[in-house]
Amino acid sequence: MTEDYKIKWQRCLDIIRDNIGDTKTVTWFQPAKPLDFKDNTLTLGIPSSFFYEKYEDEFYSILSTTLKKVFGQGIRLDYVISLIKNDEDSKVKLQGTKQSTAVKNKFVQSMQSASPMGESRTEKTPDFNPQLNETLTFENYCIGESNRLPFTIAEYIANHPGKNDFNPFFLYGDVGVGKTHLIQAIGIRVKERNPNAKVLFVTLRQFQNLMANATIRKQIPSFLNWFQQMDVLLIDDLQELSHKDGTAKVLFPIFNHLHQNGKALVFTCDRPPMELDGIADRLIDRFKWGITERLPKPDLALKKKILSFKASKSGLSLPPEVIDLIAEQSTGSVRELEGIVMGILTRSITLNVPIDLTLAQEVMKNSIKRIEKKTINFDMIVEATAEFYRLNPDVIFSKSRVRDIADARQVIMYLCHKLTSLSSSAIGHKLNRRHATVLHGISAITDRLPYTKELSLAVEKIEEELRS
Secondary structure (H helix, E strand, O other): OOOHHHHHHHHHHHHHHHHHOHHHHHHHHOOOEEEEEEOOEEEEEEOOHHHHHHHHOOOHHHHHHHHHHHHOOOOEEEEEEEOOOOOHHHEEEEEOOOOOHHHOOOOOOOHHHHOOOOOOOOOOOOOOOOOOOOOOOOOOOOOOOOOHHHHHHHHHHHHOOOOOOOOOEEEEOOOOOOHHHHHHHHHHHHHHHOOOOOEEEEEHHHHHHHHHHHHHOOOHHHHHHHHOOOOEEEEEOHHHHOOOHHHHHHHHHHHHHHHHOOOEEEEEEOOOHHHOOOOOHHHHHHHOOOEEEEOOOOOHHHHHHHHHHHHHHOOOOOOHHHHHHHHHHOOOOHHHHHHHHHHHHHHHHHHOOOOOHHHHHHHHHOOOOOOOOOOOOHHHHHHHHHHHOOOOHHHHOOOOOOHHHHHHHHHHHHHHHHHOOOOHHHHHHHHOOOHHHHHHHHHHHHHHOOOOHHHHHHHHHHHHHHHO
């Protein structure tokens, strides 16, 4: 019974041979040896990392489909490779990636050639490249408490693309926190559930370039018509729309048409809508129709989860103390974490040394920008906020409900909650306010920040002053 997986692997080889021929099967699949099958994971021993790259790229579709057919849904694949031939100590284990076959290994045309701009329309829209990366799936996205809400919203949209509950979805956050991955996952899930869905991912820069070409060719009406055919439109890096009046004017009718017809619109940006400069209010207002959500930097627990995930994909087994060290000292960018993992892998192989704290510290020395953390306390927040609003700090503690004083007081509650370890009860005690009043104040500022530019700039300026 324990050898059953080896028999199933032989069945996989027969199916693969029928699809790609005997020569390729002998060359690329015959050398692979089934080593183990546990927890619905098949482990293959392969001669080199070159085979791994072939399996994960050129042969992924046929291999994935065949394994599911023989072993069943949910089957996972791991690889064992000897970095040095016949050296057991040099063996590393790599996890197979979870790629989407819905957007991989298909014959697709470029967006420009598939566009009907300037061409006669046919009944069937030509296939085109949705520009989705098959590895950026929900399954490959690490979830923690810090990013659970935006992930949940994204998954809901992907499973219900025809609903306007969260349409448009405006996702903003710092560079490298995973915004692009999350919105690409929406597109991939939609394609998996409906292969005929017209899904397109573009950066704002690509949109501008296509629009420029259409303008030169006097094909703007066809350009608009082509984009208005989409079922799901994903636009990345919307901050580049600032002060681009021409682009905004073209995007406006596309937005209106898709939204009115129940088509999903998803945007990423490095700031909330109200902080986009040089954009007509009517477009800003439309971004507010749906939901605006911030994707924060991963918290400590999520950073550890990401590190373990990225390491396993690279064949690394990071000791717990190394994971703790990196998670505690890194800034929180997912890209930074990926870079550290690759740096550790490269240095470990090059120097032929074990992965330990010394090695990790050496890598991080060149990977993490050191920022001395300044301790911020309640009194500093009161002083900085009062100075910004040009108030006497004493009036903050009074019973006055004058608008500027009330706003300043709520900003202090919000910043104390964000920048200090004070509990809401402790903040209330210091401000002579009830616990419930503090909770309301924090919530009020949190809710208004994405939509009120004046407030957002005020909080940002006060924080900059506190950290300087």
